[in-house]
Amino acid sequence: MSENRTFPCPGCGSMLEFDPAAQQLRCPACGSQTPIPVDANAVIMEYPLEEAERNAPTDWSSATATVTCGGCGTKTVVPADSGTAECPFCGSKQLIRDTQTNTIRPESLIPFIIPRDDAKVRFKTWIRKKWLAPGIVRNSSRSDKMNGVYVPYWTYDTQTDYNYTAEAGTHYYVTEYRNRTDASGKQVREAVQVQKTSWRPVFGSGDRFFDDIPINASRNESRRQMEKLSDFSFQGLVPYRPEFLLGFMAERYGVSVTEGFEMACETVRTALTQDVRNAIVADEVRNIRLDVRYRDVRFKHLLAPIWLSSFPYGKKVYRFVINGQTGTVKGDYPKSPWKVALLILLVLAVAVGVFFLVRYLQMQGG
Ligand SMILES: [Zn+2]
């Protein structure tokens, strides 16, 4: 490992870390603080999709190194000087340094705002509210080591033009006659109003601009949990600087910029389908078919902060994630079989109670 520290403390020479509470660099050895240089001319650029592989910057700065985890295969970017690293996702210490580094560099990032201690408190508050968890878990679970990880995102802008065809339905009512047995056992004939729908074809066109559609670019197994943490505010973006990574790891994207765009197109189609549904004046709409054209597609690559940790219970380890910007907690937790059984009994008891109440009221009425 290199002896020249890339970000040395001006006081004692130890390696600095990014401090979320102060939004500055802090020395873990002597406590001195160093502001992060602000580049007044830095603008967060967006790049045309068709030029992605050619023109987007790939230089993350020589102050960083890419490592591949021998355990789970995740690629992360770490400060070049950090020696003792373990994979934040699977805990493996088999981290292999990559030499090839031509992946697109993030244009911007959301810095960590929630400090590590605050994240621990938020975990405790979260697990205490999980009524179905065994008492011992709710009251005395301690989180394992909190790993701060920047997770890769793509965001896409696109102008869309679309044509659609669909079927619009109008309700009408017809009178039908049915035989029924009344309370005294007699057959009676009664008229009922039945709702029917008449369908007609409709078509039209429209356009809409989409700004910053976020796509999680992680291929990691924690992706499922991270997707529930979609409450990032992209207003908090700052231009990328390697200083923000000090003390943290940054996962490299596993979803390519073109794969990410295909996912963004799904988001677009869902939104446009809803637009079409709202635009058609009808009682019901079905069989919406869209033909969408995308123009002026631009993307940016950014990093979003997440605290990753886990806690043990019995023979299992339960993983959870905390949004490093907003503090939202999501994760798995053990459920007490007794409490689950109790809940099912309670629901059944209510259902049976309602059934007999309805029967009783019908008897009173009839
Ligand atoms: Zn120092």
Ligand SMILES: [Zn+2]
């Ligand atoms: Zn791993």
